[in-house]
Amino acid sequence: MFWQSKLTVPLFRPQVHFVFQSMNVRFTVMLALILSLTFAMAIPVSALAQKAPDGKSGATAHEDLFRNKQFPSAFECKVCHPVQFRQWSVSHHAYGNLSPFFTSVENAILSKTNGTSADTCSRCHAPLSAVLKTMQISNVKRQQFAQAGEDFLGPVVEGITCVVCHRFDKRYGKRSARSLITQGDIFAPIFGPTNNDIQAETEKDSRLNLVTERGKKGRAIHKVVEPYPFLRASRFCGNCHSSRLPTGVHNEETFDEYRTSQSAKDGVTCQDCHMGKVPGENKGFDFAPAAVIGKTETKPRRLSNHYFAGPDFSVLHPGIFPHNPDAVQLASYAQWLEFDHKKGWGTDEFEDNVADDHKFPKHWEDQDLRYEAREILEANFELMDWAKDQRKTLMLAGYKVDDVVMNKPSMSDGLNFKIKLRNAVLGHNAPSGFIHERMIFFQVTVKDGQGNTVFKSGDRDPNGDLRERYSRYVRNGEMKYDKQLFNLMSHFMARTFWGGERTQLRAVPFSAAVRPFIRPPTNPTAIHMRPESARSKKNSIEPGGHRWAEYHVDPSLLKAGETYTVHMKLIAQQMPAYFIHVSSGPGFDYGFSLRELAKRVVDLSINLWETTETVTIAN
Numbered sequence: 001m002f003w004q005s006k007l008t009v010p011l012f013r014p015q016v017h018f019v020f021q022s023m024n025v026r027f028t029v030m031l032a033l034i035l036s037l038t039f040a041m042a043i044p045v046s047a048l049a050q051k052a053p054d055g056k057s058g059a060t061a062h063e064d065l066f067r068n069k070q071f072p073s074a075f076e077c078k079v080c081h082p083v084q085f086r087q088w089s090v091s092h093h094a095y096g097n098l099s100p101f102f103t104s105v106e107n108a109i110l111s112k113t114n115g116t117s118a119d120t121c122s123r124c125h126a127p128l129s130a131v132l133k134t135m136q137i138s139n140v141k142r143q144q145f146a147q148a149g150e151d152f153l154g155p156v157v158e159g160i161t162c163v164v165c166h167r168f169d170k171r172y173g174k175r176s177a178r179s180l181i182t183q184g185d186i187f188a189p190i191f192g193p194t195n196n197d198i199q200a201e202t203e204k205d206s207r208l209n210l211v212t213e214r215g216k217k218g219r220a221i222h223k224v225v226e227p228y229p230f231l232r233a234s235r236f237c238g239n240c241h242s243s244r245l246p247t248g249v250h251n252e253e254t255f256d257e258y259r260t261s262q263s264a265k266d267g268v269t270c271q272d273c274h275m276g277k278v279p280g281e282n283k284g285f286d287f288a289p290a291a292v293i294g295k296t297e298t299k300p301r302r303l304s305n306h307y308f309a310g311p312d313f314s315v316l317h318p319g320i321f322p323h324n325p326d327a328v329q330l331a332s333y334a335q336w337l338e339f340d341h342k343k344g345w346g347t348d349e350f351e352d353n354v355a356d357d358h359k360f361p362k363h364w365e366d367q368d369l370r371y372e373a374r375e376i377l378e379a380n381f382e383l384m385d386w387a388k389d390q391r392k393t394l395m396l397a398g399y400k401v402d403d404v405v406m407n408k409p410s411m412s413d414g415l416n417f418k419i420k421l422r423n424a425v426l427g428h429n430a431p432s433g434f435i436h437e438r439m440i441f442f443q444v445t446v447k448d449g450q451g452n453t454v455f456k457s458g459d460r461d462p463n464g465d466l467r468e469r470y471s472r473y474v475r476n477g478e479m480k481y482d483k484q485l486f487n488l489m490s491h492f493m494a495r496t497f498w499g500g501e502r503t504q505l506r507a508v509p510f511s512a513a514v515r516p517f518i519r520p521p522t523n524p525t526a527i528h529m530r531p532e533s534a535r536s537k538k539n540s541i542e543p544g545g546h547r548w549a550e551y552h553v554d555p556s557l558l559k560a561g562e563t564y565t566v567h568m569k570l571i572a573q574q575m576p577a578y579f580i581h582v583s584s585g586p587g588f589d590y591g592f593s594l595r596e597l598a599k600r601v602v603d604l605s606i607n608l609w610e611t612t613e614t615v616t617i618a619n
């Protein structure tokens, strides 16, 4: 099988990147040419490390690194904001540029569009990368250089890091283009939801020795907190959580859905539901100190949760994600990938029994180091468990099964039943966001008295896919298409060369005909992102709305007088296994096999609800 034949091929992200010293938003054919040339030239990473944005040579650039950072890393903010850091570090904002799915789809699109899609994807997922005009460096490589102090792009791996949200000084609308992020090292002003009052008061405490200027001895702090109340507006999130492309495709639509929702009418914001005490519900905020300096806490105030729970969850090695400065100090990403935590390295159980001549990778030969690594991983596991709880709470707040109706079964009508699924969120559709890969489906199994399965829907093929149109088993005719499948996933539709339409997994310019078709098209994809004819076939439930999942078991499958059990389950999964397959391209930075990655995604799916009903067919 095609899929299986590919399983063992390790796929790495190419070490190819773009360096644009001055790129304006007028993407011309000329630019397309430069782009594809740059892409083809594959400048080695070391060359990049020697070039500062102002064009200074290697040595000077290196010194400037520490004196003149454009964008501080979240690790620097952690010193005084450990709570926000901890929550953010395991969030999907922090995962935005590490995500193997993101990087591989981005790479695949770049190669299909000959580079003309440029920084389209990074603008939201890795905004520092878009501002610095550098993309497509392997994250594993990038981090190695950052660790060696040689890469001024260190914080780029942090994706949507602290300064991305706290260095905005303008009210941007939807992000169809790049947004400016104010630059400067740790001393530069920070933009916060309130004002400088607490900071000014804290600075007065001379024991804390806070300094707001470079060159003075003490704890470096942002010069001033600039009031930026826009941070508390839903529109702030809409900057990335909505993008309408000139082609008309709504790639992300959460904010658009929100605008006409009940929540918007009631004045309930994204922040109320996503940064408050209870994930997914407007139940108020914590009230606690926002900064801890040494052991001194600042005055309590409204405090927001920076985890931003969602359906996604990390599939990466726990030494790489969540972001943890201890982990970065101990080993590079590449070295962490060699640390076999599943075998128990660094636990007494493993270490007491390991053979003396056991071959470890060079970095991990020292047993003490393995113990140290294990300690870091334990801390990361604890954080991930917390995050999983937050995620489940959020999802349960969104999806409610209100009713199950079992019709009286008979040998003439068969067995008919239906399940009512409601979107309890009054602020946007469910699912929302990247609806073209979010699965919310019912798994239904009907068994007879002997435990034989007579009917099923929402079950998986051996790859982990549902029996739907992209299942390789269904396509090969080895399994039956699941006609009654209830799945809220949406699809991209793209017009084919001959005028028809079909679903497309990744809407990029493609030739549907054998006739030669020259790419890229006349319209730059950097602006359009999708082929002009593409649209979204939306299948999610509107705020407060509901859908019925209806099932029919044919009389030919049933026996008179028999008792049947009907087991029903609601499952949420971040993406289908086949999505991973089509996205593979160049880009799984971390040496994953497709099989392993698909397995991790399936293992991370969430059971949101289940029940069992029993019915007997009259004689």
Ligand code: HEC
Binding pocket: 074, 077, 078, 081, 084, 085, 086, 088, 089, 093, 160, 161, 162, 163, 164, 165, 166, 192, 193, 231, 232, 271, 272, 275, 290, 291, 302, 303, 304, 305, 306
């Ligand atoms: C996706 C955007 C986003 C990112 C990333 C982000 N923040 Fe925030 N932050 C906000 C918003 C929005 C608020 C205001 C929330 C409110 O009061 O409704 C906020 C509030 C704060 C506050 C005020 C106290 C509080 O917790 O409410 C601090 C301090 C803070 N952020 C620090 C950080 C640090 C440090 C990081 C990185 C580790 C970070 N933020 C990353 C959006 C972000």
Ligand code: HEC
Binding pocket: 072, 073, 076, 077, 078, 079, 080, 081, 162, 163, 166, 186, 190, 191, 192, 193, 194, 195, 196, 198, 199, 202, 210, 219, 220, 221, 222, 225, 226, 227, 228, 289, 290, 291, 293, 298, 299, 301
């Ligand atoms: C040396 C300590 C220190 C460091 C380092 C530090 N902060 Fe702060 N920060 C503070 C203090 C003190 C306050 C005031 C607390 C408050 O407003 O409740 C504050 C407040 C904030 C606020 C809230 C402002 C508001 O309007 O409510 C934000 C946002 C913030 N910091 C972001 C950051 C980010 C991002 C970084 C890293 C680039 C950072 N801070 C680094 C000490 C620090």
Ligand code: HEC
Binding pocket: 092, 093, 095, 096, 097, 099, 102, 123, 124, 125, 127, 160, 164, 165, 236, 237, 238, 239, 240, 241, 270, 271, 274, 308, 309, 310, 311, 312, 313
């Ligand atoms: C700079 C762009 C940007 C801003 C601003 C932003 N987000 Fe995000 N957000 C993203 C991206 C990109 C992702 C997905 C990253 C990934 O997993 O690859 C994301 C993920 C999320 C998720 C997790 C969804 C999941 O997949 O699990 C939630 C919830 C969320 N954001 C809410 C918010 C809210 C609420 C705000 C406003 C306070 C906000 N975001 C501001 C870009 C942004």
Ligand code: HEC
Binding pocket: 234, 237, 238, 241, 254, 255, 258, 263, 268, 269, 270, 271, 273, 274, 279, 280, 281, 282, 310, 311, 394, 395, 397, 398, 399, 425, 426, 427, 428, 429, 430, 431, 432, 433, 434, 438
């Ligand atoms: C009334 C509370 C509420 C409001 C308001 C709200 N959300 Fe949500 N949000 C939820 C709940 C609950 C979920 C989980 C169920 C779901 O996936 O829809 C969720 C899910 C999400 C997700 C995950 C997407 C997915 O796959 O379904 C994102 C991203 C998100 N919200 C962003 C936002 C943004 C941005 C706003 C503001 C424009 C916002 N939310 C407003 C409650 C809310």
Ligand code: HEC
Binding pocket: 096, 099, 101, 102, 105, 106, 109, 120, 121, 122, 123, 124, 125, 175, 176, 239, 240, 241, 242, 243, 252, 310, 311, 312, 432, 433, 434, 435, 529
């Ligand atoms: C306008 C901002 C924006 C742009 C541009 C954008 N995204 Fe996203 N993307 C988001 C947000 C917001 C989410 C999270 C939505 C959710 O959780 O449902 C997301 C989620 C994703 C996810 C799922 C999360 C993950 O990492 O597995 C993938 C994959 C992804 N985007 C790929 C891309 C690719 C590839 C491009 C470029 C073709 C792109 N995105 C362009 C905002 C954007």
